[in-house]
Amino acid sequence: MIYQGNAITVARSGDDIATLTFDLKGESINKLSSAVVTELEAAVKALQVENDLKGLVIGSAKDVFIVGADITEFHGIFDKGEEYLVEMNLRVHDIFNAIEDLPFPTVTAINGLALGGGCEVTLATDFRVMAEGARIGLPETKLGILPGWGGCVRLPRLIGADNAIEWIAGGGENKAAEALKMGAVDAVVPGEALEAAAQDILARANRGELDYRARRDEKTGPLKLGPIEQMMAFETAKGYVAGKAGPHYPAPIEAIKVIQKGAGEERARAQAIEAKAFAKLALTDVCYNLVGLFLNDQVVKKKAGQYEKQARPVKQAAVLGAGIMGGGIAYQSASRGTPILMKDIKEDAIELGLKESRKLFAKQVERGKLTTEQMAEKLTNIRPTLSYGDFGNVDLVVEAVVENPGVKDAVLTEVEGLVGEETILTSNTSTISITRLAQNLSRPENFCGMHFFNPVHRMPLVEVIRGEKTGDAAVAATVAYARAMGKTPIVVNDCPGFLVNRVLFPYFGGFSQLVEQGADFQRVDKVMEKFGWPMGPAYLLDVVGMDTAVHAGEVMAEGFPERMASMAGGNGKSAIQLMVENERLGQKNDKGFYAYEEDRKGKPKKVTDEAAIELVKSVAKEHREFGDEEIIARMMVPLCLETVRCLEDGIVDSPAEADMALIYGIGFPPFRGGALRYIDAMGVAAFVELAEGLAEELGPLYAPTDRLREMARSDERFYSSQAQG
Structure with a gap:
């Protein structure tokens, strides 16, 4: 064993190939916390003094490669000021540069998500092989910062300025096929063949079939773009990205400027430009609020996950009331794999609901997200009906009739007598008290609110409303169903208007x-x-x-x-x-x-x-x-x-949930962080x-x-x- 830490091990095989493995103990994922970066520094120093090594494979023992830096540390680290942040980034650059400068070929085996700092680790090696299901990207601009550990320097030299700008300014995750097409990775293989592919690349590099030193020269030298090409690439991109990002999100434009300023520079100078720009963005209110938003989202997801663990799964759902809202709910359930009955008392309302669902599926086909066959298959998950005949097998019912307490009361009491004793009833109401609607139900503990926002397919929030007699099982099942639909559920207590x-x-x-x-x-x-x-x-x-x-x-x-x-x-x-x-x-x-x-x-x-x-x-x-x-x-x-x-x-348990509900439910400006963070900022x-x-x-x-x-x-x-x- 060359090195053993809490998150990193480096072992040497019989053929003199070293394997550096990320496997953070006690966690389901790998992330680059301050402690892990310190371990990486020690691991690289141990590699530098090993004799006669012929190559290095960097890999992961978890389902992901590295999801990025540890964002929970960001606020505390950013509070230390610009000088500290510049020094921190330059220290990380030194570590990654040491990997890039090792006296033998290096390859990263990307088995799962490689995001942010995780992606930047892969860029430091000479070659990258990627599993078919893995994804790679630099999402930092979504947090109001830019890639600060070499992403703005190495990626443009690897895949070209245009492509790098698209990846960095967009902040998206890229599939393996796209990464290969761009030249970000050298091979895409099935997951089980990843290790063999990495070893093969090292063997070919050692035989001289692959020139790893030329790769390094390309990554560490100036970007190969003439003055006119530079002007066209960068100025055109700035105009387009400014239009997409808007005036409140400076990071995407700043990232383009960093790539542009560093284009004619050698590695050290380009990295210094990147480190300084990162530090400046990290100290902005926008960054502070977007990082806070990410952390709040983690709070919301963790709470929903805790409810989900207690829930019986919803295998069959039903919506009462078709039309636009009912059709939207049916589409969302069916598209995510939960079969749903769509009931109404009128044939034309059923047809309107089906039309809405078909229209939404057709848009997915137009965008290339679904094939026509997949659309037809998903549509079979929606079963229209004018009767309650099949309601005995339903796990959860969403009542979505007109916003009238009398009508809702009549529909809910009627359906309660036709479903199983453990079936959960929910009301998609925006204002009517859940406690009031439960008054005439014989099993009020099985009833809660499930407030969708219009249009259902676009709005991420679902308010799950607990009435006075609502039981934990009803809340848990409703939260689990909302999550299965791809929504973000936030549990609130009953009051006029609920939370949002x-x-x-x-x-x-x-x-x-x-x-x-x-x-x-x-x-x-x-x-x-x-x-x-x-x-x-x-x-x-x-x-x-x-x-x-x-x-x-x-x-x-x-x-x-x-x-x-x-x-x-x-x-x-x-x-x-x-x-x-x-x-x-x-x-x-x-x-x-x-x-x-x-x-x-x-x-x-x-x-x-x-x-x-x-x-x-x-x-x-x-x-x-x-x-x-x-x-x-x-x-x-x-x-x-x-x-x-x-x-x-x-009514709501925490500032995190309150702020996320406003951002997801009514479009509160994300860069301002939510109402309570807005008060804090003032x-x-x-x-x-x-x-x-x-x-x-x-x-x-x-x-x-x-x-x-x-x-x-x-x-x-x-x-x-x-x-x-």
Whole structure:
């Protein structure tokens, strides 16, 4: 044994080939934590003093190769400042350079995921062989940083600047066939042949059939691009990537600049450029929030996984109520392999649901994600029915009928008598109390909410709502089914609007008050879109549907009269209520705050509508000019405060789950990290001061809670820099 550590071993075989194996003890995956990097440094030093070695194979004893750096360390490490980060990266460069400079050929055997720092390890060796099912990539830009351990230097020299920019700026995972086509790997073989293929490459290199020294010269020298080629490659890419990334995500453009600046340089200088750029990005708010988002996502997944372990698997599902929503749920279940019955009382509703499912499957075929045969096979997972005949074998039912408590109650009590005693019933409701809907059920412990967001196939979040009598088995099964559908479930407790809608409607309340005071709704939309929302509040209301918004506003007003009574619109004075009275329901009938026309792809495109502008003017009680910061404060403070209240009321368990629900459910700007991280970024004391100032003029919707005031006084935060959730 040449080296033995907690995560790395280096052994020598009889034919003088060394094998460096990553196998992090106590973990199911390999990751490059600070401790593992220190071990790698020691392992490489041990290799450097070995005599007569003829080659090195780097591999993994786990199902993955290396998933990347240990992201749980990032906030703590990044807090140490720019100088520390530059030095840290240069130290890692020294280790990887030492691998690249070993006096014998080297090859990486990539058996599974090789991402981020894991991918950069592979780039340090002369050759790479990859298992057919493995994937490789550099996803750092998704965390607001760039590859800092040689990815921006070695990858362009290996696969060309254009291809490297696509990989690095896009941050995706690349399949083995694509990696081979690009030249990122030298061979793709079945997993069981990986070791033999790696040994074969080393043997050929030692026989002189493969020139490993020429490979090194290519990777360590300047990029072979003339000045005109460089200008075309980099400037064109910057324009395209800037358009895709948007103004709030600087990392993809910065990565292109790093590749460009280092293109004419030797290895050491190019790596120094990369290390400095990484350090600067690592200290930005965007990076801090995107890393926090990743860590929050891990919290959410871990919690869902714990529920899943307790659940009976859902082998057969059913949805009650076809149409667009039912069809979307049926599609999502069927596409992920869980057969589903789709029941309705009307033939035309069944047909509408099937049409929606077929349309979504057809889009998958168009994109090359499915073959026509696969689509036909998946469609057989949806069984339409007008009767309850086969419901005796159903494990979980999703009720998705009209948002009316009487209708839902009748449907749920009816189906409960026709399913097995252990069958879980769920309601896809956006506002109606789960505890209330359980009142007439004989097995309320088997009932919970399962709130999907529209459109079902696109929106990742499912709220799983626990009523007063909901049992753990019902929650666990519903979480497991949501995960099987490819969704992110977050468990919340019952209250009007649950979590996401309860938080969203104070945001709409802030919008209504702005409009009443004479704000131009189109300007409010532009300001909030510039802030980072995918659409402004008026546009979002058009998408939600004005009638739906009025109904939900009434539920909120009844549940929280002190703060939200004005949102009911009962006096006909709110802009939203006025829209309904004038049959301007939004996209569903092509007119709301905006008018809608079909674009070339048949999707609704918003256009300014003078009739809507005049209608909104009629509710204005005064005419004021609002600055951008004032608009942002008026919109964001009520949303953030309601998130705080949900956490304090125990509706949601942790800041991580609250923030992820808003990002996944209503498109809260990811680079801002969520409502609670947004308060942290401003400073709790500064946020409380802002809210109190607004509350004096605008009332209880803007009033901080006593607990939040206490947090401000004691300088508390929702997140520490190292602990999440």
